[in-house]
Amino acid sequence: MTVARRGPTRGGASVAPSTRTHLVKKETPVRKRGLAVTCTLLLACLGIPLGSAQAAPGAPFKLPYPAGSAYTITQTPGSGYSHNDDYNRHAVDFAMPTGTPIVASAAGTVHFEGWSTGGGIMALIDHGDNLCSQYAHLSSTVVNAGGRVAQGQRIGTSGATGNATGPHLHWNLVHCDSWRSRAIPNTVETGTSYPTGYAPVSQNGGQTLRPDGERVSDFSGDGAADVLGVDASGSLLYYPNNGFKLSAPTRIGQGWGAFKHVMAADWSGDGAADVLGVDASGSLLYYPNNGFKLSASTRIGQGWGAFEHVTAADWSGDGKADVLGVDGSGSLWYYPHSGNGFGGPVKIGHGWGAFQQVFASDFSGDGKADVLGVDGSGSLWYYPHSGNGLGGPVKIGHGWGAFQQVFASDFSGDGKADVLGVDGSGSLWYYPHSGNGLGSPVKIGHGWGAFKQVF
Secondary structure, three states: OOOOOOOOOOOEOOOOOOOOOOOOOOOOOOOOHHHHHHHHHHHHHOOOOOOHHHOOOOOOEOOOOOOOOEOOEEEOOOOOOOOOOOOOOOOEEEEOOOOOEEEOOOOEEEEEEEEEOOOEEEEEEEOOOOEEEEEEEEEEEOOOOOOEEOOOOEEEEEEOOOOOOOOEEEEEEEEOOOOOEEEOOOEOOOEOOOOOOOOOEOOOHHHOOOOOOOOEOOOOOOOOOOEEEEOOOOOEEEEOEOOOOEOOOEEEEOOHHHOOEEEEEOOOOOOOOEEEEEOOOOOEEEEOEOOOOEOOOEEEEOOHHHOOEEEEEOOOOOOOOEEEEEOOOOOEEEEOEEOOEEOOOEEEEOOHHHOOEEEEEOOOOOOOOEEEEEOOOOOEEEEOEEOOEEOOOEEEEOOHHHOOEEEEEOOOOOOOOEEEEEOOOOOEEEEOEEOOEEOOOEEEEOOHHHOOEEO
16 A cells, blocks of 8 residues: 555645655554553563663653553564555554544654645654654544644544554654654663564653543643633634643534533543533533544433532542532532432532632642632632542632633643633633642633633
8 A cells, every 4th residue: 555645734834745655554453451461461471572671761752652551563663564665664553443542752843734645644743853753544633733742742543544454553753854764763661672562551651641530621631631612603612732822723512502501521531521511401411522522412410500500520539520519509519420420419518609600620639629619709719628528718819700710620731720710801811730829820812701611
């Protein structure tokens, strides 16, 4: 399967050469993570070289999938099937299911993102000196050309686009200007050794999913929250967090203008936020995040129309979002995630009816959601999770009464929630978590005043 020309792009900078050769192999069956790790241990026992002995201290790259995951190598550099020409001779293929998170092997600037005949949906990250890491056959990307990415930052999801006979990731180091294969990746995990059948475990820690899995508004699943919003037309837009800046939005839904409450949290426990909403009838609906698209909804509750505030976060610390709400009497209730719905509610507070805004996220960094709220005077309070209830409040800000919308999520990716808010002028501000309070704000957007909901 030889492709001579690069096809039209979906985005990103054009690349000068007019020809490309990108070959792919017939894939072996995809292995799940547990099987892959078992395979790794078996190979070690049999004495098959795993390459870790060659891993260089300070190696510049890490494997292109999240820490703790392992995927089987199905084609190695220089193999006779299709990795033996000028464009592919240093490439490595990993078998993995479509939709697997793909992360940057090293920090750099997105050189290209778009469609390439042969490689399908592809991303190239420029690491300087005309050296680019190449990620081919993706099912989607969440980066744009010119954007900066950190090592371990999610750039897309795996797939089988272009000339591929099965889902896999084609990973290569190439010359940025010609896409010709340049070098075998030298990684922390394996050095430059990639034997077929080996399933190396990634140490690409930027993507480690903590055991608690607490994710509020982290739609991409890269460990740093994104921003979602319902605009004046009722469209639901996703703005990726790209190094503390918001990339161009993607519309992931419409008809959301009639929803009373909308929130993003990891209901499924897969490490990427889903979307939940209370519709005009008071039904609470769950929309699974399925490869940056929302699948059909499931009703997980009813009678929520009478609640003044509704928020979703992992209160229990089990890795799956729970739902908290302030009812008409001002009582704060916790509804634990149980199977495909909720367990019996637990009252965890009262007097919340006077609060202008109430939201939950893990402010303390202990893996369990805390509760934050803006009271009638505009003070911002943090109520730490304590046992089965809330500890004494801490005032972490004032002057928040003028903000149209306020919410908390881990925008920095450090494991502790930050606070974001839309002020009266429509500017979107990010207030980083700093010690027991908030650091100096950073403006990350404007024009948000027209949005009905931001989270």
